[in-house]
Amino acid sequence: xxxxxxxxxxxxxxxxxxxxxxxxxxxxxxxxxxxxxxxxxxxxxxxxxxxxxxxxxxxxxxxxxxxxxxxxxxxxxxxxxxxxxxxxxxxxxxxxxxxxxxxxxxxxxxxxxxxxxxxxxxxxxxxxxxxxxxxxxxxxxxxxxxxxxxxxxxxxxxxxxxxxxxxxxxxxxxxxxxxxxxxxxxxxxxxxxxxxxxxxxxxxx
Numbered sequence: 730x731x732x733x734x735x736x737x738x739x740x741x742x743x744x745x746x747x748x749x750x751x752x753x754x755x756x757x758x759x760x761x762x763x764x765x766x767x768x769x770x771x772x773x774x775x776x777x778x779x780x781x782x783x784x785x786x787x788x789x790x791x792x793x794x795x796x797x798x799x800x801x802x803x804x805x806x807x808x809x810x811x812x813x814x815x816x817x818x819x820x821x822x823x824x825x826x827x828x829x830x831x832x833x834x835x836x837x838x839x840x841x842x843x844x845x846x847x848x849x850x851x852x853x854x855x856x857x858x859x860x861x862x863x864x865x866x867x868x869x870x871x872x873x874x875x876x877x878x879x880x881x882x883x884x885x886x887x888x889x890x891x892x893x894x895x896x897x898x899x900x901x902x903x904x905x906x907x908x909x910x911x912x913x914x915x916x917x918x919x920x921x922x923x924x925x926x927x928x929x930x931x932x933x934x
Contacts, residue, residue, distance in 0.1 A: 747847070754843035762835040769834070770799045773827040776863065777802045780870030787871075788878045793820065801826050804874065808882045821882050823874055830869040830906075833913040834862060840914050844921050854924060858917055865909050872902040 774797050781804045785792045793805040806821045841858050876898040909916065 750843045750847050754839050757842055758835060758839040761839045765835045765838075769827055769831060770797070772831070773797070773802060773825075776830075776866045776870055777804065777825055780867050781806075781874055783867075784871050784874035784878065788875055788883065790878055790882060800828065806874070806878055806882060819882055821878060823877050825870060825873070830866045830910055831862075833910065837862065837914045837917050840918060841921065844918065854921070858920075861917065861920070862913065865905065865913065868901070869905045869910060872898060872905055876902050 777795060777797070781792050781795060785806060790806045790808045793807040795805070796803040802825045804823045804825060806823065808819045808821075809816050810819060837858070841855065879895060879898055
């Protein structure tokens with residue numbers, strides 16, 4: 730009968746931990762959402778600035794200006810071309826929605842904290858999650874800006890290398906927007922589960 734009492738106790742403890750984790754998430758999510766609304770404008774300034782600069786550097790253009798907003802940011806890229814009338818500047822305005830790439834942040838952070846009641850991880854795991862989220866958002870801004878620059882400013886000839894680059898940019902942007910960003914909470918949950926499980930295995934060894 731020992732195994733019966735053991736599994737009964739284990740299931741009861743697991744049930745209590747799941748209920749506690751769910752309760753923490755339900756309480757924490759509105760708070761996290763409120764706090765995120767206060768800071769997302771500042772966060773987007775950093776992400777857009779770095780992402781736009783990386784895109785301009787990679788695509789061989791320049792950032793003319795960036796107008797930041799609470800919900801949207803407007804990035805203007807410029808490329809100088811030589812014509813019969815001398816040098817002219819080609820401008821491209823790209824609007825970036827903050828919520829377009831970061832709408833899952835409150836949900837992901839709340840889920841991360843709630844899962845601490847189910848698993849144990851390294852103390853710096855929360856910083857790792859923030860770094861992962863920032864990297865995903867940078868990838869989204871970089872790939873979207875690069876794709877628009879390539880299509881509208883560079884106007885490439887239909888050569889082989891141009892088609893390969895166009896496919897790479899379209900694939901990266903689509904992958905980031907349609908898969909990674911939309912499934913952020915799930916992907917972070919998997920990462921946390923794997924991290925916690927590995928730590929548990931080490932402890933047993």
